[in-house]
Amino acid sequence: MARMKFYCDPERCIECNACVTACKNENEVPWGVNRRRVVTINDGDDGERSLSVACMHCSDAPCATVCPVDCFYTTQDGVVLHDKDICIGCGYCFYACPFGAPQFPEDGAFATRGKMDKCTFCAGGPEADNSSDEHRKYGSNRLAEGKLPLCAEMCSTKALLAGDSDTISEIYRKRIINRSASVMARGVSYRDASFRAPYNAAGKSSAKE
């Protein structure tokens, strides 16, 4: 059985936000809800890196554990989905999620939470595949059509990978090998081999070099 995962390659992500746009467009999410976002670390500095994040579809999802109404379920493809008919909008999944994936439509000025919305790996919800109800509540169900999430499909640099974890880890592994091989073959440091300055946790201090 496949186990669906996302992986974003920070060496490739160029912060174009096409994945965000694609997601919004494909799933017709309301204002204020962002199933996917691109976060840039060290923006404008040496070693700037960007990552596109959404629900990571954890194998042991904290959101599902803490949900007081038990509205989460994991599909056979390993996609973590939730049932909006059962969700009460308490926000506990939002507290527990490491990635900030659960989103809540704001309900007026006190921002009381509506029903939770999050990335579905373009796999819809518990309703019948591609039914109008499903589309209204959860957006597209591309997986049922044999397609992968649109964000990854749209990614121009192929930084964002989506699919069976075996496959994407294989792709990523090859990339790393290739990069390392090229570095080693040329006998230079990674920095010299790369177009981009390597990620530097110290941020600005590295700019001196």
Next chain:
Amino acid sequence: MIGQFIDGPLWTFSLAVFVIGVVWRIVTILMAGNRPDLSTPRGSASSGAIRTIFSRSVYERTAATRGRLLQIAGYLFHIGLFALLFFAKPHVDFYAERITGFGWATMPHWAFILSAELAFLGLLLLWIHRLLSPVTRLLSDLDDHLGSILVFLVMLTGCLALAQSFEALRLIHLLLAELLLIYFPFSKLMHTFTFVMSRGYTGATMGRKGVNA
């Protein structure tokens, strides 16, 4: 099935009972008739009536502690409930869809919540007061308690259905509101309409005498 009944025929029925009942009650009261007042008036009866209709809503400072509490709780409850009934978005949408065909300006959501808080605060205080104070314990009859309970339940289910996403909760709220509408014309709740008459009659008499009542 039962939902359709609540949403459809029962709603129509309860609305009809409410409208016909209220009109019938007001007509029967008017039919009892009043003797004309032959005494020479000192002031105007009509301006006295209009004056009292509004002035009785003004806080009466001479009332003692219990009176103060009653009046404040009364304000909270009535203002909150009025705002909820006529300016909460879900209600206006409902009226527009079912009765009037047009909507009107609604409160922002925070004001909606705030008026619900106030209405609950007022109603709870008034109700507990009714159950505790020797005066109201003595006065209250089944009608008073039934009215309080129904209004409270309607408000409570309304607040529970605030998420507006569970049909069952909406139907419970609607069902209780319908029961309230049916009960309305036969109960104390009629004061919603007859208070104008009461204040008007008293105001007219007092106005004739030149007393600002």
Next chain:
Amino acid sequence: MIEQFEQGVEVLRQQIDARISSYFSSCVHCGLCAEACLFYTETHDPRYTPIYKLEPMRKLWRREHTFWGKLGAVFGLNEPLTEQDFADWETLVYDSCTLCGRCSMICPVGNDITYMIRRQREGFSVAGYAPEGMKEATKRALKIGSPMGVTFKTLKAALAHVERDTGLAIPIDKKGADYMTLFSSMEVVNFPEYIESIARIFQAAGISWTISSKAFEATNSGIQIGNREAAAELVNRIVVAAEELNVKYVVSPECGHAYTSIRWEGPNLIGRQYPFEVVHILELLEQLKRDGRLQLEGKSATPMTLHDPCQIVRRGGVVQQPRELLDGVAETFVEMKDHGVMNWCCGGGGGVSANDRAEPLRLRVFERKKRQLEETGVDTLVTACANCRIILEEGIEEYEMETEVISLTELVAEHLVDGSKNKE
């Protein structure tokens, strides 16, 4: 007895008009009226809640004017009004209500509770459930002409006394006079100074006035006990006498309920409008003062406060006049905390003063007035109602207070510019 009871219920039934129907429909039993009633605030006995005193009438209304009541009556579910109800409520209706009207001012839905009690008394009196004292007073009023048994002879003696003291001639049965003056028996018996004051003031103001030998009594026991026929008879005597003398105005004495009965209830009782006007003595005095016909001099230095008689102020509409007059004669005038239309009753109005068994309760609730007086810190209490005056004096005696009670009219008379005496 049974027959009398049924008559009483029938009368009570007739009382329920649109006003009362709307009042009962509006009442939500909030109990706020209790806070306005001095019988409740002084005893904290919930049975003294004004609207509770109307339970018998409400029972009848509920049974005959409401859906549940009618339905219940068909199935014999709700109990009908019984004679026991009349018996149980008699004291509440007569002893613990002075018809002061304070509850009517506070009711948030605007119910005129006082009006309803007044109406309910109609049924009670017909059914025979009224205090003996009031029954007797009504009988005396109808028979002798005064609830206290004062005859014209008595008045004449008092008048002779006044004439001797002042040297003024008091016109009796003078046809075509402008003002016909009425008195209350209490004034004749207890406060003849009032008559003297009237005589001196009218003399000073140059008013053409008279007293009718046929109808000098202004009080109306019929109104207090709630007997329409008796009340109409008593009013009619005055109207007939006034018409005979062809006066332009009838002057109501200070006495509160007398004013209400002749001014506001009278025309409705006899079923026609008067060919003359009714003025309260304070109204008249204030008018005279404003017209400059009443010259006052010298202001009393003692600080004074005013007790507003309910029937004159709250139920009568003579609110500003006593204050205008007091301004002219008192240097320091201290208002009580709740004054004017929200004043507290002395405790003896509405026939309670004529009801002996109510005396302990009446004296108990006088505490309210006592507190009010103490708050002002003033020892001179001005009022304008002979009944209030008696009750106040009794209360002051009971509570061993130092307060002096004086009548406003007499106070005004004391400050007349002494022109009349100089001329003589």
Next chain:
Amino acid sequence: MGSMISISIPPGSLGAKAAAWSLLLLWLMLLPGQGLAESKQVKGLPPPAVLNPAADLWRDIRQRDMATTGTTQVRGVDSGVLINANGDKWRKFRMDQLIPIGGYLLLGMGLFLILFYLIRGKVRIAGGASDRKLPRYTSYERLIHWFIASIFIFLALTGLIILFGRPLLIPIFGKELFSVIASASKEGHNLMGPLFLVALILVFIKFVRRNIYQKGDMSWLLRGGGIIGKKHVPSNFFNMGEKSMFWMLIIVGSVIVASGLVLIFPIFGQGREWMELAHVGHAIGAILMITVIMGHIYIGTIGMEGAIEGMSTGYCDLNWAKEHHDYWASQMEKRGEAISNEAVNRFSDPDTNRSLGRELREAGE
């Protein structure tokens, strides 16, 4: 730059290189307490020339030192935080501590009270009910007591439904129906919550003066409030236990209200950390309070004869007062505040009202 790499990863670790390629390792790094310490240094090999720099990035955004946040086009609180490390701590608190420990605490308190009742039984008025009563609470005091009580019970019930509903109620009602109940509970809880603040303020203002600790409170505590032994311990208007409960109500209640406001109004820009913290405070406070209030309800109703009268009728039995609040009772008695039972009934019992007319008439005639 080489130094940079060597700080992050033990030098000479070829195994680390291999591990860094694995996606799975990235996942492992997200979990606390997991590192690369286990990789062994292999002797004789040159220091690593190449490492996957993404490993550094992931380690940083893992937020172990709460330092690295990024920027993003998506607006919102915390949207720049890639990984929220506290979420997992909060999850563990809720699932491993709050629900089991809280549940057993409440259950235990219930059992304790039942046991206590079985052993100790109802605390009777030793001297029996007297024929006189003392006015204990005014109607306003009773009003605010029942006001806060009704709101508290509503909030406690709805809160417990949300907390324990998944393990306890879903098996009974099923997910669909429970979801309706839970949504109603959540909305009701949120709407009624602010009223608890109002009630708390009213209660504080009204009762604070009588709840300041006084002389004699200590000895009450030392003698166990009369639970130990059969002798009653004298006390003031409120005894030490009641005073402590009052202060618990005020202090814990304030924590609950404040944290509750943080939770229901996500408009102050408070991030997840704040809400998680607020939730922890809210839950601990609420469990504590419910436990104490259970005891309060027990002693106020079935636990002690005559205790509820003060709050229901406003009057308490004179003997009861002497046994439990002797300092206050003797003061009141000295001032002549004791009222006969009939007088109390006349004022509080509507059923005796009809006799008044007869009484008065008989008295008058």
